[in-house]
Amino acid sequence: TDLGRAGVFKFDLKTGKFLKKFLSPSIAGQAFFLSTLALGKDGEVYAADGVNNAVYQVRDDQFRRLFHAPRLSSIRGLAVSGDGRILFIGDHERGLIGYDLAAGKPFDIAVPKELTLGGIEGIEWLDGELVAIQSDMNPARVMRFKLAPDSQSITSVQPLAANQPELTLPTLGTLAGKTLYFIANSQKGNYDRFGLVRDAAKVEGTRIYALDAAYAPVVPKAPQPTLVPAEGSGG
Secondary structure: OOOOOOEEEEEOOOOOOEEEEEEOOOOOOOOOOEEEEEEOOOOOEEEEEOOOOEEEEEEOOEEEEEEEOOOOOOEEEEEEOOOOOEEEEEEOOOEEEEEEOOOOEEEEOEOOOOOOOOOEEEEEEEOOEEEEEEOOOOOOEEEEEEEOOOOOEEEEEEEEEEOOOOOOEOOOEEEEOOEEEEEOEOOHHHEOOOOOEOOHHHOOOOOEEEEEOOOOOOOOOOOOOOOOOOOOOOO
């Protein structure tokens, strides 16, 4: 009876006790797939269905669909701004999209011409910036994007990790303070739609990659000129 359904499950982290479940609708012939979670400022939970391109919200123990965007390719990453006002959405082909939670309206985020935002798997909010895991880039990479005060545009870009041999297929991550932890070698392509392994010989141990998401490169100081006294100065 639960075939094709998905849900958000609530536990008490201190005891491990199961508290409540919030299940997707039951619609004949339609499957749901909740694959990404994000926590809001006041404890509300957002869950993305990347198959049907919808986002759900759990608030005050109520489960509801926030929006449905069938024109998107596949919603992967979710992050909420520090003030709880904006939900950021990472679409696999269209890149980053903002959603005004109070107005219930999406908006485009302007990006520099040289920046490619395809292949986003996960995003995290960090002090006015977004950290994005881009698995389908060649090479796979983790990037940090500084946002304008209104969150309508990206003003600067910094790579945090790229071209690392461990990042074979990075996916979702989470922040603990300013340290980003994420799966470096997702093997989802080796599993069928029922979660069964296609080729047991190709299964690897899961690798968790950690990096400092607040890392800033040290800019070397310009060399100071050497003062040479002029001839006859007596210096």
